[in-house]
Amino acid sequence: MTETPADLLAALAAVDLFEGLERDHLQRLARIAETRNFTRGAIIFHEGADADGLYAVVQGAVRIFKVSPQGREHVLHFFGPGEAFAEVVVFKGTRFPANAEAIKPSVLLFLPTQKLRDQIMADPDMAMSILALLSQRLRFFVHKIESLSLKETPARLAGHLLLLRESGKSDCVELNVSKGQLAAYLGTIPETVSRVLRKFSDSGILKVSGSQVTLVDRAALESIATGEERL
C-alpha cells in the first residue's frame, strides 16, 4: 500500500489541527494515519492506559471524561468532526489522563505518537499549529476552572447556552447531548440541570422543548452568566 487513498487525505485536510498545511505535508501525514471505527458507547481509551497516539474525529462525536471513586462522571470535553484530541500525549506521552468514549457511531483518524513527533520536528509550521491548539485548550480550561470554582450552577448553564448560541446564528440552540451528559459537563447532576432549566423557562428567559432551547431574554441570561444577577 504505497498510495494514499484520496478520502484519507480529505479527512486529514478537514481536521482543524492540520488546517493550512501544505499538500505534501498532508501526504506524509496520510501515510502514518489510519482510520478506526467505533460504535455508540464504545470506549476509545481508558484513563491510565498507555497513550500511543493522537485522534481526530472524522464523523460522529466523542466525550472525554473522568470518573470519581464514587462513580460520578465529569465530562471534560466534547469533540465533533474536524476536532483533534489526545494531542497532549504526543509530547508528555505516558498515559491518558482521562477516558474517551464515542457518544455516536464514529469514524476517527489515529496517528501514532512516534511518527507524528518525527513529522513535527521536521516541520515548524506543524509545530506552531499544535502549539496554537494546546494554548487554546489551556485557555479553555482556565475558563472552565474559573467557572467551576467561582460560579453557581445557573451561571454555568447560562454561560454554556450563550456559548452554544454563538456558533449558530439563531436564538434557538440544540443540545447535542443528553441532559445527563450536559450535567456531567457542567459539574453537576441531571436533576439540578432540570430544575435550573425550569426556573429559567418559568421566568421567561428561555423556552425549552425537548433538546431544543430558545433564548428569549439574552440580556438576562448574560447577567446571570457573569454572576451580576442571581436568579
Add this chain to the structure above:
Amino acid sequence: MTETPADLLAALAAVDLFEGLERDHLQRLARIAETRNFTRGAIIFHEGADADGLYAVVQGAVRIFKVSPQGREHVLHFFGPGEAFAEVVVFKGTRFPANAEAIKPSVLLFLPTQKLRDQIMADPDMAMSILALLSQRLRFFVHKIESLSLKETPARLAGHLLLLRESGKSDCVELNVSKGQLAAYLGTIPETVSRVLRKFSDSGILKVSGSQVTLVDRAALESIATGEERL
C-alpha cells in the same frame, strides 16, 4: 550593549522551559530577554490586557488569579523560581486570560512574543520543549478540574498536602502561602480551610503549628484524597 551579561544567561538557563537548550540558543534568547523587578503585591499584568510576552521567575513568587463579579478570587497557579508563565499568549496571543501578582519581592525575566516566536520557528528543539511544557500544564489542569468538580474540600486539601510532601523528603510540609491564598487555590474560603485542618488534626491525621504541617497518618490522608473515605 551587544554583549549578554553572564547573570542574564544564568537566569535563562535556570528556567525549566529552556532546560536542555544548547548554549548558543540560550545566547540568542538572552539577547531578547530583559529583567523586571516587582515589589510584593505589585500587579504584573491584568486580565484582558494586551499580552506582549512571556515571563519567567528568577527570584520571588507569583500567583495567577481570576476575580469573580462578587469579588471572590480564585488562584489558578503559583509560580516560583525557574518557572515560566503566560507562555500561552505567545501562540494564541491576544489578551491575558487572568491576572498576575507578585506575592514576594520578585525578579522576573520578560521575553517579548514576536521575537520569541521567531526563535521557535527557527529552532525545533525549542518548539518541542515548549510543547512539552504546555502538555504538562494541560494535564495539570485536567487534574485540577477533576478535583474541583468531583471532590469535596477535605479531599482537595488532602491531595494538596500530599502533593507538597512529594517535593520535600520529610513528612513535615511548609505552606508557603497564607491560608487565605491556599483557600483561594483550593476553590474555597479561609474559614473552611481552617475547619478542615482542625478536623484533620483532631482525628490525629496531621499536626498543625502555624504554617508547618506534619503528616502523621499518610494512609488516611491518601484515602481521603482519593475519596474512598470521607472524614
Add this chain to the structure above:
DNA sequence: CGGCTGATTGAATCAGATCAACTGCTGTGG
C-alpha cells in the same frame, strides 16, 4: 402492550458559604 431509558418533580439532608464575634500575633508610636 409491557419494559426500558431519560427526564422531571418533591422532600429530606448536607456541605460549604456567609456573617459576626473573638483570639492572638506583629509592628508602631507614644
Add this chain to the structure above:
DNA sequence: CCACAGCAGTTGATCTGATTCAATCAGCCG
C-alpha cells in the same frame, strides 16, 4: 516598655444551594 491598631486566623451560628433518595412521568422500541 507598654498600648493599641491592624491583620490573619479561628470559631460559632445560621443560611442556602445542591445532592441524595424516591417516586412519577414521557417517549421509544421490541
